[in-house]
Amino acid sequence: MLNEKFKxxxxxxxxxxxRRQQFLKELDINFEIRLKxxxxxxxxxxxxxxxxxxxxxxxxxxxxxxxxDNEVLITSDTIVWLENKALGKPxxxxxxxxxxxxxxxxxxxxxxxxxxxxxxxxxxxxxxxLVTFTSLTLEEIEYYLNNYQPFDKAGSYGxxxxxxxxxxxxxxxxxxxxVGLPTHKLYKELMNF
Numbered sequence: 001m002l003n004e005k006f007k008x009x010x011x012x013x014x015x016x017x018x019r020r021q022q023f024l025k026e027l028d029i030n031f032e033i034r035l036k037x038x039x040x041x042x043x044x045x046x047x048x049x050x051x052x053x054x055x056x057x058x059x060x061x062x063x064x065x066x067x068x069d070n071e072v073l074i075t076s077d078t079i080v081w082l083e084n085k086a087l088g089k090p091x092x093x094x095x096x097x098x099x100x101x102x103x104x105x106x107x108x109x110x111x112x113x114x115x116x117x118x119x120x121x122x123x124x125x126x127x128x129x130l131v132t133f134t135s136l137t138l139e140e141i142e143y144y145l146n147n148y149q150p151f152d153k154a155g156s157y158g159x160x161x162x163x164x165x166x167x168x169x170x171x172x173x174x175x176x177x178x179v180g181l182p183t184h185k186l187y188k189e190l191m192n193f
Contacts, residue, residue: 002029002190006072014059014075017152019160019180024074027187031074036062040077040088049126051086052077052113057124060115072193073117078180080155082108087155096145096156097138100163103155105135107170110155110178114186116193125189127182129173131159136167153180 011031013024024031042054055077063073080087082103090096113126144163150156157163159171159178176183 002027002187005191006030008070010068010071012063012067012071012073014063014073017076017180019158020076023176023179023181023183027183029190034063038062047084048081048086048109049111049113049128052079052111052126053124056113056115057122060117060122063117067117067119069119071118072190073115074186075115075117076112076181078110078112078154080108081111082106082155089154090151090156093145093151096151097141099156100136100141100144101138103133103157104141104167105133107132108155112177112180112182114182114189116189123189123193125185127174127177127185129171129175129177131168131178132170133167134169140167 011029012034013021013031014034014036015021016035021033038059040055042051046054056075059075059077060073067073087099090099107130110129110131111126113124116123148161150158150161159168159175171178174182174184
């Protein structure tokens with residue numbers, strides 16, 4: 001359906017995430033990948049979805065002067081929000097251990113914002129999903145990190161991996177959002193765009 005709607009447009013996904021790329025393929029959208037290096041820094045006063053909204057727009061702004069009339073750009077950003085602070089991607093293995101230890105036995109929020117941009121307009125929306133972890137031992141955390149290397153993921157984990165099978169007690173909201181893209185909302189917003 002989306003391919004038909006956008007047959008005269010070129011969809012650009014500005015994400016190196018294999019998970020987001022796979023989601024777009026599964027939505028039956030023809031797209032190309034264009035990447036620009038962006039320093040993902042946001043003002044300290046921003047909270048929760050304000051952070052991801054800001055970063056999704058920041059990523060889109062890098063393409064401001066490059067978009068052609070028939071091009072539609074999609075950018076996205078995901079954070080884990082735990083106890084009023086943002087957990088992004090880990091700096092290293094010890095940072096990943098610290099993050100997963102902090103999330104152990106608690107509920108956190110996964111927030112993803114998406115920006116859809118053309119030369120004429122820009123739309124930003126976000127989705128929130130609550131994820132509850134069981135209590136994890138240090139041995140389990142180290143096993144996961146050593147075997148899955150989730151260092152490119154917000155909060156140091158991928159719900160679709162081993163940790164999702166053994167440690168996630170409950171999710172409230174969109175599973176796809178936790179993987180990295182709220183596909184149901186993206187589909188709806190693109191159909192209405």
